Amino acid sequence: MAQVEDSQSGPGSLLRVPALTDLPPKVLWGTVSAVLLVIMIACLAIWGSGMEFPTTVSTSESPTASGGSVTLTKTVRQVVGGEIDDIVDWLTVEGAWLFDGLSSGVTYALIRIEDILKWVPWPVIVVGLAFLSFMVGRWPLLAVTVVALLFMGFMGLWENTIDTLALMVVSVIISVAIGLPLGVLAARSSLADNIMRPILDAMQTMPSFVYLLPGVLFFGLGPPAGVFATIIYAVPPVIRLTNLGIRQVSAEAVEAARSFGTTPFQLLTKVQIPMAMPTIMAGINQTTMMALAMVTIASMVAAGGLGDNVLRALQKNQSGNGAIAGLAIVFLAIIIDRLTQSVARKQQASLSVG
């Protein structure tokens, strides 16, 4: 350190009092602005110490019977919240045709799926799923599947499990139908990607109750409102992972395809999507799991299924019943997860061979 000083200012420098002008301009201005900043902060700290955020927009007086009055304050939050309320109210009335249509469609699909699944006798489903499990996961998965299904049956949760399954299937189908095109769009256009990302973040972090109530206003109590809430929560992984998968397709492969004269549509459907398929399947698997996680929330709006059992147990303070219903949801998730994962793995395998 001493050496540096010496070499800079030469002999005798220790005795010389430094003048401000000796400093390089950068240091000088930096110091001056630092001083100003310190003064500013000090002043703000003093003036601002007794200050509160101005949250009041206006006050009004409401008379009382005794001739006095009560002061009412209108806050910024009330004004902004009121505006949002107005928008939701307007949508409820003006968008009724759209929401009623969507609601009927979703209900119809749900009822069909439930009817089919409830028409098939349970032993057929158990044996069928056991066989499927054996094909993809051999004995261990077969054991898990059979134990899980029998657990649901013996605990009297079979019908509710099927309701939940139907709810999940419809939610996932709609999520994929929405998410896949949006994921492709995000992969092709960085602008779309930049717009979508914060929206997806909001969808995944916004507490579900916030959009659950507008959902009920729009769709009414019932499965469609549950599907709506589930989709909001579960669609982001498909979009994100479709986007990621397509962006990860090697430039060489795209280049090669281009040199053979593919159209952009062919490039997408014949090269990019097939090569991104393992990642997309991982996204769909994630979506499925998240849809199952929403089962209890969906039950709050009368979507039915296993969530009902969880809620009832909570209300009546029956930990045992809650644990049983919770376990049934976990088992359902495990079966679906293992089956869909193995499909994804098979695709990956065939891709690497091909």
Add this chain to the structure above:
Amino acid sequence: MRIKTIAAIAVLAATLALAALACSSEPEVVEVVKEVEVVKEVEVVKEVEVVKEVEVMPTPGPKETIVFSDLNWTSAQVQDRIAQYIVEKGYGYPTDVVFGATLPLFNGLRNGDSHVTMEIWLPNQDEAWMEAQSAGEVVSVGESLSKDWQSAFVIPAYLQEEYPDLDSVDDLKDDKFKELFATAETGGKARLVSCVIGWACEEVNAAQIEGYGLADHVHIVNPGDGAAANADLYGAYEKKEPWLGYQWGTNDPPLLLDLVRLEEPAYSDECWFTTKACAYEDATILIAVHPDLLNRAPDVVDMLRKWSFDIDIYKAVAAWMDDNPDANANDAALWWLNGNSDVWGNWVTGDAASGINAALSANERPDGWPTE
């Protein structure tokens, strides 16, 4: 060398900052000091008052906080705020509230985590109430609101205007009316939004529908949350669509919307304890306290015994709140206390009344009121 200059400048900056601080803050500091002094004076005065009262009163020790159960519906909250005002300004006890749902708050009252609940709804809470009362964990000190509210199946008034013949649960067997409420989900049956999953009314309503012979005509929808049930009704009401469902007195929609009850066979003990094919019994709404309060604050218990905040009073408050959407429960309590000293004056002692009137004219608000 550089380090030294920077150090020198830093010292300079610090001096400057101190100077700025000193010069700019001079008047402010004085004000702050003044405020502090004022606050202190007030505190001292209060303390002295409290000490005096304690000396006069037979109960020893300082007055401990009285905690109110803040049930999550408006009438209970307004009653809590009014009672808090009276207890704090009239009787000098600090107050506080705990928020929550019915069952957790009732357990809180039994444990002594909260001390006063202004609305215990019977028969809805019959079982838990009987159990706690026989165990000596809660004591009823009177009734609030009054008996004319009940749980019932309702439709919006605009619907009955359109279909005057639709006025009893039996009419739901009529295909003409069933169609009104049918949706894709119900397969031709009338959709009936019943009770929250897991509440006692879930089973009661199901038994009633069975008992009325409506099982083949009605499709029951049980939401998982009271707010969701309300939202469903609000949505239909907004669109002026048909709506059929269960509503109960403490809920907001019966106060905010124009709903009419469908006629049901009248309540009788005989029917209620067998088939349940009859209407709910008129509700009784009790004020309950934790037993400790009887010894600790007998003056407050006396006041609660005289409490008579009946349904007409509450309807006036609710109407005022509807006219003043910016108003919260605190404002409503203040508004009502200001104009009705002849009503609450009958509940309190003369000393308490003068304390409350003084606080009201000084526009004071109790420390225990939650900010909303």
